[in-house]
Amino acid sequence: xxxPDHDPAPHPDPQAAFDDAAAIASYxxxxxxxxxxxDDLQKMVTLLVxxxxxxxxxxxxxxxxxxxxxxxxxQARADWRFVGVDPSAPMLQMARATLGPLAERVAFHEGxxxxxxxxPCDAATCLLTMHFVPHARRLPTLREIHRRxxxxxxxxxxxxxxxxxxxxxxxxxxxxxxxxxxxxxxxxNARRAALAIGASLPLLGPDDEEALLAQAGFSGTRVFYAxxxxxxxxxxx
Numbered sequence: 001x002x003x004p005d006h007d008p009a010p011h012p013d014p015q016a017a018f019d020d021a022a023a024i025a026s027y028x029x030x031x032x033x034x035x036x037x038x039d040d041l042q043k044m045v046t047l048l049v050x051x052x053x054x055x056x057x058x059x060x061x062x063x064x065x066x067x068x069x070x071x072x073x074x075q076a077r078a079d080w081r082f083v084g085v086d087p088s089a090p091m092l093q094m095a096r097a098t099l100g101p102l103a104e105r106v107a108f109h110e111g112x113x114x115x116x117x118x119x120p121c122d123a124a125t126c127l128l129t130m131h132f133v134p135h136a137r138r139l140p141t142l143r144e145i146h147r148r149x150x151x152x153x154x155x156x157x158x159x160x161x162x163x164x165x166x167x168x169x170x171x172x173x174x175x176x177x178x179x180x181x182x183x184x185x186x187x188x189n190a191r192r193a194a195l196a197i198g199a200s201l202p203l204l205g206p207d208d209e210e211a212l213l214a215q216a217g218f219s220g221t222r223v224f225y226a227x228x229x230x231x232x233x234x235x236x237x
Contacts, residue, residue, distance in 0.1 A: 057123060074102040084108045164204065174194075206223070
């Protein structure tokens with residue numbers, strides 16, 4: 001498959017992308033090309049939250065910048081309100097633009113979850129965010145999310161996670177590249193992004209992810225999504 005005229009390539013520095021105006025503008029299109037089943041993932045997350053919140057609910061969205069999952073859930077459920085947390089002001093601005101009038105139902109918080117409002121929420125989500133959190137901050141971050149949930153409330157998270165052994169890690173990164181190229185990203189751009197991911201993201205294997213959820217106080221953890229290098233879990237506070 002040849003690349004399109006405008007190739008929304010992966011940013012060469014995954015973390016710096018959230019301060020890059022051009023990268024922010026192409027965020028949704030770029031993500032759709034890199035994450036298998038991205039649009040259906042939004043539907044799955046909404047359905048999983050709805051299982052435990054069939055009526056009016058407040059949903060904590062960690063990594064809300066861009067507004068993709070906020071928009072999906074707000075459109076699906078008119079009786080839900082949201083607390084949207086993100087440290088990037090430009091990404092929160094994009095979320096407001098994406099939501100339009102639906103932004104009235106979101107209390108935006110610029111910062112990290114440990115400084116977010118502490119009123120207990122009925123559910124929480126965290127998509128494509130936790131793989132940016134340094135290893136030393138991963139458990140404290142999960143504990144802060146748990147602390148902001150009502151007992152038994154669902155927490156749904158999905159991000160890059162695959163076996164980290166020296167034998168398997170290169171294979172999973174190669175699969176990430178192959179999917180990006182098959183989705184229209186120029187091969188050199190995809191390979192450069194994979195090198196940056198391997199060098200800069202504090203990735204964990206699925207077993208370690210589940211162990212951290214348990215340490216943070218979550219229970220009943222189950223995988224609900226697996227898309228090559230990406231995994232998604234649902235757990236209960």
